[in-house]
Each structure stands twice: as structure tokens, then as C-alpha cells.
Amino acid sequence: MTGAVVGAVLGLFAGALLRPAVARYAVPPGEPWGSCLPTPLGRCVRHGERTGPPPLAVEAVAAALGAALGGWAPGRWLPLLVWLALFGTVLGFVDAAVKRLPDALTLPLFLGTAVLVPLTDHRPAVWLRCALAAGVLGLLFLLLALLAPMGLGDAKLAPSLGAALALGGWRAVYGGLFYMWLVAGLWAVALLVLRRAGRRTELAFGPAMLLGTLAALLAAAHR
Structure with a gap:
């Protein structure tokens, strides 16, 4: 149980760091990589416009994965x-x-x-x-x-x-x-x-x- 909780917390923080990568690479083929830096609420830091996945979606998925790995994955x-x-x-x-x-x-x-x-x-x-x-x-x-x-x-x-x-x-x-x-x-x-x-x-x-x-x-x- 402790491992799952720790994994979820670490996953939540990791998700906030992964969101900019999602915004950068989620562009159609042939277009330049995205340059907007999104907040966890899905808003561009510079322009304030809506960008990337829904608010906290990346963070929630990363937290769920962290909980699964922390709770059930073998250490090795x-x-x-x-x-x-x-x-x-x-x-x-x-x-x-x-x-x-x-x-x-x-x-x-x-x-x-x-x-x-x-x-x-x-x-x-x-x-x-x-x-x-x-x-x-x-x-x-x-x-x-x-x-x-x-x-x-x-x-x-x-x-x-x-x-x-x-x-x-x-x-x-x-x-x-x-x-x-x-x-x-x-x-x-x-x-x-x-x-x-x-x-x-x-x-x-x-x-x-x-x-x-x-x-x-x-x-x-x-x-």
C-alpha cells in the first residue's frame, strides 16, 4: 500500500513534467514541434490559450501508472x-x-x-x-x-x-x-x-x- 501511494505521488509530479513533452510532440506530421509551455490546467504560460490534453489528464494518468508500478511491480x-x-x-x-x-x-x-x-x-x-x-x-x-x-x-x-x-x-x-x-x-x-x-x-x-x-x-x- 505504501509503495502505491509513493508511486502515485511521484507519478503526479512526473506528469507535470511530461505535459510539456506531450504539447511539443502532439502536432500533425509535417508541422514544427510545438513551443508552448503548458500548465497542468492546460493553458499556455506565455499566451494563456488552451493547449494540449485536458486539465490534469496527463498528471492523473502518470499518477495511476506510478501507483500500479509502486504497488505491484517487482523491484528488479x-x-x-x-x-x-x-x-x-x-x-x-x-x-x-x-x-x-x-x-x-x-x-x-x-x-x-x-x-x-x-x-x-x-x-x-x-x-x-x-x-x-x-x-x-x-x-x-x-x-x-x-x-x-x-x-x-x-x-x-x-x-x-x-x-x-x-x-x-x-x-x-x-x-x-x-x-x-x-x-x-x-x-x-x-x-x-x-x-x-x-x-x-x-x-x-x-x-x-x-x-x-x-x-x-x-x-x-x-x-
Whole structure:
């Protein structure tokens, strides 16, 4: 319980620092990165205009992730999961806003994950499994991007998630894929019921990928 509370508080403060990154990268392709510095209430510091996600939305999500990690994540996985949570929060909001996962975020996420995986588990067999899972998920989502209505950004995000999932074994990798599509399906149904989307509406898949990965990793940690 104490870990969850501490994680929530740290996540809340982290969310305030992540909000400017969301505002910077949540721009359509071809446009320059945003330059406005938003407050937690979603107002630009310089101009006072409404910008970025709704007030306290980023902070609330970061706090929830912090509580989940602080309360349930194994200590040896925490550095990697915190890394994923920080980038994942920004990527999730950016993808939801403009349907893109910028290279400026997915590339450092992958590089950091590649460094943290060997530090998380020192067994070469686990490193090999993580590398294989990263390749498999990357190839899978690349094929989906070429053959289905899926973005290349999803394919660039997938290797990082595959490597993290493989820390929990192949069962966690399969579970992560299942949870990704489950979350996406439930979200799509909810939008249809609320009439916020139609059958042809393009939905961001990045948030579902990130939430599915978190769910599978937390489940693997307690098996």
C-alpha cells in the first residue's frame, strides 16, 4: 500500500513534467514541434490559450501508472518499467491526439530499453529471448502496417514493448498481444456506444499497445 501511494505521488509530479513533452510532440506530421509551455490546467504560460490534453489528464494518468508500478511491480523491473511508463505516457497522449508516434520518442525509448534489459536480468538466455521478442513484434507490426490500417509508428514502438514483455517469458509476450487487442476492442466499442466514433473512424492503437504491455507485465510479475 505504501509503495502505491509513493508511486502515485511521484507519478503526479512526473506528469507535470511530461505535459510539456506531450504539447511539443502532439502536432500533425509535417508541422514544427510545438513551443508552448503548458500548465497542468492546460493553458499556455506565455499566451494563456488552451493547449494540449485536458486539465490534469496527463498528471492523473502518470499518477495511476506510478501507483500500479509502486504497488505491484517487482523491484528488479522498476527501472525499465518506469522508463517505459515515462515515454509511454507521452506517446499515448500524442498518439491519441494526432494519430502518430514520433521517431523522436520511439527511438530513445528503444535505445534505453536495450540498455536496461541486460541490467534488469543478467542471464544471457533472457537477453536472447528479449531480442527475439523485439524482432518478432517489430516484424508483426510492420506487416500489419503494410497490409492493414496500422501505422509505421506502431511498428517502431513494438520492439521496445516486445523486449520488455519477454522479461516475463513467452507467455507474457502472448498475453501482451492479447491485452493489446482486448483494450483496443473495448475502447472501440465504448466509442461506438457513446457515438464518439463510427465504423470507419481511425483509432490510435499506441495507447492500447502500451496498456496491454503494462497489464501483461504486472500479471507476469505475480505468477
